[in-house]
Amino acid sequence: MTYLAKSDRYANMKYNRVGKSGLKLPAVSLGLWHNFGGIDSFENGRALVRRAFDLGITHFDLANNYGPPPGSAEEMFGRLLATDLKPYRDEIVISSKAGYYMWEGPYGDWGSRKYLISSLDQSLKRMGLDYVDIFYHHRPDPETPLEETMGALDHIVRSGKALYVGISNYRAPQAREAIAILRRLGTPLLIHQPRYSMFDRWVEDELLDALEENGVGSIAFSPLEQGLLTNKYLNGIPADSRAAGASVFLNEGSITPERVEKARRLNAIAQERGQSLAQMALSWVLRGGRVTSVLIGASKVGQLDDNVAIVNHPEFSAEELARIEEILKG
Numbered sequence: 001m002t003y004l005a006k007s008d009r010y011a012n013m014k015y016n017r018v019g020k021s022g023l024k025l026p027a028v029s030l031g032l033w034h035n036f037g038g039i040d041s042f043e044n045g046r047a048l049v050r051r052a053f054d055l056g057i058t059h060f061d062l063a064n065n066y067g068p069p070p071g072s073a074e075e076m077f078g079r080l081l082a083t084d085l086k087p088y089r090d091e092i093v094i095s096s097k098a099g100y101y102m103w104e105g106p107y108g109d110w111g112s113r114k115y116l117i118s119s120l121d122q123s124l125k126r127m128g129l130d131y132v133d134i135f136y137h138h139r140p141d142p143e144t145p146l147e148e149t150m151g152a153l154d155h156i157v158r159s160g161k162a163l164y165v166g167i168s169n170y171r172a173p174q175a176r177e178a179i180a181i182l183r184r185l186g187t188p189l190l191i192h193q194p195r196y197s198m199f200d201r202w203v204e205d206e207l208l209d210a211l212e213e214n215g216v217g218s219i220a221f222s223p224l225e226q227g228l229l230t231n232k233y234l235n236g237i238p239a240d241s242r243a244a245g246a247s248v249f250l251n252e253g254s255i256t257p258e259r260v261e262k263a264r265r266l267n268a269i270a271q272e273r274g275q276s277l278a279q280m281a282l283s284w285v286l287r288g289g290r291v292t293s294v295l296i297g298a299s300k301v302g303q304l305d306d307n308v309a310i311v312n313h314p315e316f317s318a319e320e321l322a323r324i325e326e327i328l329k330g
Contacts, residue, residue: 003084006054013056014311016292018191020215023133023164025093025293027286027311029059029219035299038072042079044299049080051301053088055308061193061219061295062127063097063138064119070102071126078127092133096123097168097193099138111141111149120161135162136193139169150178154185164190168221172206179214189216196220196291198229198266198281198328199259208290217292220285224296228255229281234264258330265327269320275313276306283310284324 015024030052036045049060066073074096085092098119101109108115120135135156137149153165165187167178175192182189192211196203200222211218224230233255263277270280282294296307316324 003050005050005088009054009056011056012311013058013308015058016217016289018217018292019211021164021188021190021217023093023190025059025217025219026057027293028057028282028308029061029293029295030057030304031061031221031295031297032073032077033061033063033066033221034297036073036076037067038069038075039067040076042076045076046080046084047301048298048304049077050084051304052298053085053092055304057304057308058091059093059095059293061095062123063100063136064102064123065100071122074123074126078129082128094127094129094132095134095136095166096120096127096132097136097138098123099136099141099168111137111139111144111152113148113152113155116149116152117156120156124161131160132162134164134166134190136166136168136191140171140174146174146177147181150181151185154182154187157187166191166193168193169195172210175207175216176210176214179210179216189214191217191219191292193219193221193295195222196285197223197225198284198324199225199262201328212290218290219293219295220291221295223282223285223294224278225281228259228263229266230278231267231276233260234267234277262327262330266324269323269327273313273320275310279306279310279313282307283313283316286310287316287321 014027016027017024060077062074062077064071098116099111102119107118116137123132124130135153137153141149156162157165167175167189170178170192179189194203194207208218227233266280267277270277273280275283285291285294298304
């Protein structure tokens, strides 16, 4: 059946300006890190993307190595673009990345000009696109000069293969240097994608300040700490959960009694606010307007509805923030 997007899809979503650029992103964006690979159901992925767009989620975030196998998430999204989203291409923001291992040999990893440009060419082919809206360097390269990596990003924009460029997983000093190089080249850095959640707050030390000072936006990945900041693990580790499986990103050792107790206490505050723990955790990352968007994953359509509901929820009171801070600092 031909997909026709809902006519009221922009009625409830909130859109935030990315730094000092002209681009806006939805407060909630959809990441295709998990559940969109070659081993996953195409029809489930289709249902997720359709529902996301109907809810006003206009930003879809990918990377060259998302799957498994690597590249298959972009292939699935390319099929969805061709079958469902093609009429809406100018209404959506598509991002991809390169920086982690993708193919054999010395040119399939890290941050060389050869790797980044070749990888983006492959990503565009997999998705059937002429350009992506945002292209990221996925992680810092300790060996390649930053001038070369940022020069490749500048070239990519000037070649028309990306409209904007970003970085991910850069610490504050590296981010400042990258911002300065790109500014000199004439291609401003649009956005930084760091890991950020109630349980992982490293960006607060210096990075958020550096981004704000330079007019650069931010989008937080893993804002639910791979499920720890949901109700999934409040009463043990379910047999069908990621932690009980072979995931390298979350295992039983990550779910400590201390973290579970914090999650339970946070859940009590969330219930008082009329939110789930996951909803409150997302709202908290977006508090104060310092973060442009939260990047969520989903395996079920209902999760999208639950997460998007945060845009209509009241801001935190000073008392609520103080209570949350007391719990997080332990």
